[in-house]
Amino acid sequence: MTELLSAAQLEERLRHVGETRYHHLHPFHKLLHGGKLTKGQVQAWALNRYYYQASIPRKDATLLARLDNAADRRAWRQRIIDHDGMKEGEGGIARWLMLTGGLGLDQDYVEGCRGILPATRFAVDAYVHFVAERSVLEAVASSLTEMFSPMIIANRVAGMLANYDFVSQQTLAYFQNRLTEAPRDADFALAYVKHHARTPEQQQQAIAALTFKCDVLWVQLDALYHAYVAPGHVPPGSFVPQE
Numbered sequence: 111m112t113e114l115l116s117a118a119q120l121e122e123r124l125r126h127v128g129e130t131r132y133h134h135l136h137p138f139h140k141l142l143h144g145g146k147l148t149k150g151q152v153q154a155w156a157l158n159r160y161y162y163q164a165s166i167p168r169k170d171a172t173l174l175a176r177l178d179n180a181a182d183r184r185a186w187r188q189r190i191i192d193h194d195g196m197k198e199g200e201g202g203i204a205r206w207l208m209l210t211g212g213l214g215l216d217q218d219y220v221e222g223c224r225g226i227l228p229a230t231r232f233a234v235d236a237y238v239h240f241v242a243e244r245s246v247l248e249a250v251a252s253s254l255t256e257m258f259s260p261m262i263i264a265n266r267v268a269g270m271l272a273n274y275d276f277v278s279q280q281t282l283a284y285f286q287n288r289l290t291e292a293p294r295d296a297d298f299a300l301a302y303v304k305h306h307a308r309t310p311e312q313q314q315q316a317i318a319a320l321t322f323k324c325d326v327l328w329v330q331l332d333a334l335y336h337a338y339v340a341p342g343h344v345p346p347g348s349f350v351p352q353e
């Protein structure tokens with residue numbers, strides 16, 4: 111039988127999942143941040159990642175609808191505002207489009223999501239479905255990858271600015287906001303999970319939800335690597351870099 115963990119032990123287990131399975135360890139990120147990719151490969155990454163960005167507020171809206179008190183909903187709804195903005199041209203999705211535009215991708219093509227890899231669609235959709243279908247505790251726990259995102263984002267921005275002449279501080283503006291939004295979101299989600307995971311079974315579910323989410327992120331990079339690095343099999347209909 112699994113034992114009941116203290117809140118501190120649970121946090122330690124969750125952090126261990128991140129240390130061993132988060133996508134900062136993925137070879138594709140090492141290439142991206144180390145300046146080893148061509149512009150076409152960076153375009154493929156940004157194009158695919160747009161689907162993740164555009165889906166995040168949809169998954170947060172389903173989660174919001176399932177939170178049963180006003181304080182939790184107030185906290186969670188800020189995530190939707192952060193991504194969608196309060197009006198046209200604001201928010202994380204708009205800032206991601208500044209990145210794809212800065213990389214020379216056509217906005218209609220990006221927003222249409224026609225060129226993304228099948229694996230990107232399957233993985234991101236699996237995340238949205240997971241959050242809609244599993245317990246609220248598991249749904250919240252699956253967002254905890256954000257505990258680990260500030261370190262990779264800081265690394266990415268520094269690495270990309272140093273290594274690529276086709277990105278700028280302005281086209282990478284998306285990440286600047288995430289450096290404050292992600293810790294705020296992660297603090298809330300971690301406190302929620304520590305408070306609501308009260309049985310050994312719930313604690314294991316929370317750890318498994320975070321593991322699942324690490325897999326969602328990892329498999330997207332596996333697919334990018336397979337299609338655009340090696341062996342270079344681009345699936346039929348997916349984006350083909352021109353440069």
Ligand SMILES: O=C(O)c1cc(C(=O)O)c2c(n1)C(=O)C(=O)c1cc(C(=O)O)[nH]c1-2
Binds near residue numbers: 262327
């Ligand atoms: O750049 C990254 O590596 C990274 C990772 C993650 C993450 O760990 O899930 C998110 C983001 N960025 C991000 O920008 C973002 O808005 C976001 C929302 C969520 C979530 O699960 O609700 N994760 C992430």
